[in-house]
Structure formats: structure tokens, C-alpha cells
Ligand code: HEM
């Protein structure tokens with residue numbers, strides 16, 4: 459099943475969820491490592507370029523996910539969740555979806571306003587143009603901070619989100635995690 | 647009758663030659679032969695470079711400190727010698743972060759290799775006021791043969807100027823960072839002013 463059903467995620471949702479999750483976790487680790495001040499400068503240059511290419515991949519998949527998300531009904535919550543849990547997970551999912559768009563957009567804005575003017579050469583194949591924004595040290599500093607704060611905010615939210623999933627799986631022993639892993643119809 | 651055509655042709659060539667001769671000397675095209683002597687490369691020289699990037703534009707800059715001499719041989723231009731050294735820590739691009747990156751181990755590694763040197767090994771006259779300079783360039787611990795095109799642009803009793811151009815593949819000198827976003831070829835466009843000894 460490609461699309462979501464009333465009680466299960468379709469594999470479209472599942473594939474998007476895990477590929478975006480993998481990319482984002484990798485990008486946060488890469489973003490942290492590449493901005494350490496004592497890093498070798500040539501390695502840093504290369505890591506920045508990889509970060510931008512994978513960052514745009516994450517942005518593209520996240521944009522597809524937003525469309526997919528709007529076009530698909532969300533399956534009914536797993537039975538046994540409290541009203542608070544339903545509210546909390548809905549808010550978290552909205553924030554996660556929003557941040558997977560705003561974090562790479564802030565990255566794009568930072569690359570575009572940078573006075574270094576380094577082109578984004580997507581996997582050394584295609585130039586992605588800068589956003590039509592004025593280059594200045596002030597704008598670059600602003601977007602660098604915004605990108606970092608939003609990215610680490612996303613990281614914190616992912617930790618919370620993953621902890622909740624693991625809590626449901628190992629302590630509550632419900633199907634919350636399993637239904638994001640496979641999409642057979644499960645008896646309740 | 648069959649001899650007539652070659653004769654007319656030769657006469658036409660001679661006439662053309664004569665009519666061209668005075669024009670050339672009127673224009674006073676500077677000639678390398680008249681400029682013999684020993685010169686010190688002057689601080690007013692401009693050692694400009696540029697590196698293209700994908701999508702157009704690129705990085706351009708210059709070096710602030712350098713030194714050198716050249717010895718021009720009036721009889722035989724091929725016996726002339728050029729020596730040049732520049733200090734890459736004086737690189738200027740208008741963006742301090744790019745300058746620091748160029749000084750770092752990723753590019754010039756100025757801490758371990760403070761000097762880039764060039765010494766000509768062969769100079770070939772290619773025109774009235776042009777020559778090709780072949781020589782050995784040493785940068786970041788690597789020595790390679792490179793070529794530059796020189797054009798005499800100005801000279802008088804005490805001063806001589808050349809416009810010197812050439813492209814250098816930076817991969818040869820362990821400076822390959824940023825390829826293919828930034829071109830492998832560093833284009834040099836220099837105005838070299840010599841002060842006669
Ligand atoms: C979802 C996608 C992305 C995530 C999760 C992410 C995450 C991060 C993180 C955690 C950092 C380190 C911040 C710090 O410690 O200062 C960072 C830095 C950076 N990111 Fe991203 N990023 C993403 C997408 C992008 C995109 C699309 C671009 C550009 C096109 C980009 C450009 C940069 C740059 C240039 C830096 C270094 C900023 C600096 O100079 O300190 N990022 N990113």
C-alpha cells in the first residue's frame with residue numbers, strides 16, 4: 459500500500475519518514491563536526507559542500523513530504539493513547555514537518571547572503587542558484603545563527619520524538635513504532 | 647610572357663614591404679633588443695590572479711609583496727634571465743576569510759612555505775615585442791616547469807614594463823581544494839615594472 463489507510467501508514471509515508479530522518483540526523487552531526495574551529499581547512503571546505511548537497515536533498519524530500527502529508531489522511535492514533543499524548547504527538551509532528559523545511563531554507567539563506575559567495579554545486583552536477591538576497595556580513599551572521607538555532611532545536615525535538623517512539627515500543631509495548639516500520643494491516 | 651607574372655608579384659611584395667616599413671618605425675613599436683640591461687622588479691608592479699567558478703565570476707586578487715630581477719641580453723634575447731619571488735601571506739582578495747583560507751594549509755600553507763619562486767630557464771622571442779618565458783616555479787614544496795607570455799609595454803632609459811600572462815594548474819602544487827567549484831587554472835595577469843640598475 460502506497461498511501462496511508464485509516465489504521466496504517468502507507469509505504470510512501472514510511473519511506474519518506476525514514477529517508478528524511480536519516481538525512482537530517484546525518485546533517486546535524488555533519489553540521490556540528492564541520493564547524494569545529496580546529497578542523498583542517500581543506501576538509502572543512504569539502505564537508506561544507508557535502509552538507510549543502512545533502513541539505514538540499516533533505517529540503518527536496520521534505521517538500522515532497524509536505525505535499526504527501528496534505529494529500530494523505532493521517533491514520534487514527536494507536537488505541538490506548540491519552541488525549542494529552544495525542545495532542546503532544548500532533549504538535550510535535552507539525553513542528554518536525556515545519557522545521558524540516560525552515561532549517562534548510564535558513565541554510566540556503568545563509569549560503570546566499572554569505573560574503574564568501576561560494577556557489578552551491580549540487581553533488582558537483584548542477585549549480586543551485588543563490589536566493590535573491592543581498593550579501594552582507596550582517597545578513598550572513600543573522601542566517602548563520604538562525605540556521606544553527608533552528609537546527610539544534612530540531613535536534614532536540616527529534617530526540618524527544620525518538621524517545622517517545624522507543625518508550626511506546628519498549629515500555630508501553632504498543633504498535634506506535636511498528637506501524638512506522640511496516641505497513642501490513644495489524645489486528646488490534 | 648610566362649616570366650611576367652612572378653616579376654609583377656615580386657614587385658608588388660617589395661612595394662608593400664616598403665610602404666609598411668615606415669609605418670612600423672613611426673609607431674615606434676618598442677623592441678626588446680634596445681632594452682638590454684639589468685633591472686630590479688619594482689613595488690609598483692601588479693601581480694594579479696583570478697580563479698573562475700561554476701556559474702560565472704570567481705575569486706580575484708593580488709599579492710602585496712614580491713621581489714625579483716631580470717637581465718635582458720641585447721644581442722640574444724634567449725640569454726635573458728628572470729628571477730621572481732613572492733610572499734603568499736600578502737595575498738589580497740578583499741575578503742579576509744578567503745585570504746586566511748588561501749594562507750592556510752589548504753592552499754599556500756604560508757607557515758611552512760612562505761615563498762613562491764620562479765626562475766626562467768628559456769626565453770623565446772615570439773614577436774617584435776613579445777616573448778615566451780619558460781621557467782621553474784616552486785610553490786608549497788613542489789617544482790614544475792611553467793610558461794608565461796610577456797609583452798613589452800613601456801620602456802625608456804631607466805624603466806621597463808612587461809605585461810605577463812599565464813595559467814597555472816594548481817593541482818600540480820597540492821592546492822586542489824575546491825575543484826570543480828573553483829577552476830583548476832589560476833590565471834595570472836601581471837604588470838611587471840623593472841627599474842634599471
Ligand atoms: C535539514 C537540513 C539541514 C540541517 C539539519 C542542517 C544542520 C546544520 C547544523 C547542525 C549546523 C551546525 C551549526 C553550528 O554549529 O554552527 C549547520 C551549519 C551549516 N549549514 Fe546546515 N543544515 C541543513 C541544511 C543546510 C542547507 C540546505 C544549507 C545550504 C544550502 C546549509 C548550510 C550550512 C552552512 C553553510 C553551515 C555552516 C555555518 C557556519 O558558517 O557556521 N545547511 N547546519
Ligand code: HEM
Pocket residue numbers: 471475478479480482483527532536547551552554555558616619620621623624634635636637638
Ligand atoms: C529527523 C528525524 C525525524 C523527523 C523529522 C521525524 C518526523 C516525523 C513526522 C513528521 C511524523 C508524522 C508522520 C505523519 O503523521 O505522517 C513522524 C512519525 C513518527 N516517527 Fe518520526 N521523525 C524523525 C525521526 C524518528 C526516529 C529516529 C524515530 C524512532 C526512533 C521516529 C519514529 C516515528 C514514529 C514511530 C512515528 C509514527 C507516530 C504516529 O503513529 O503518529 N521518528 N516522524
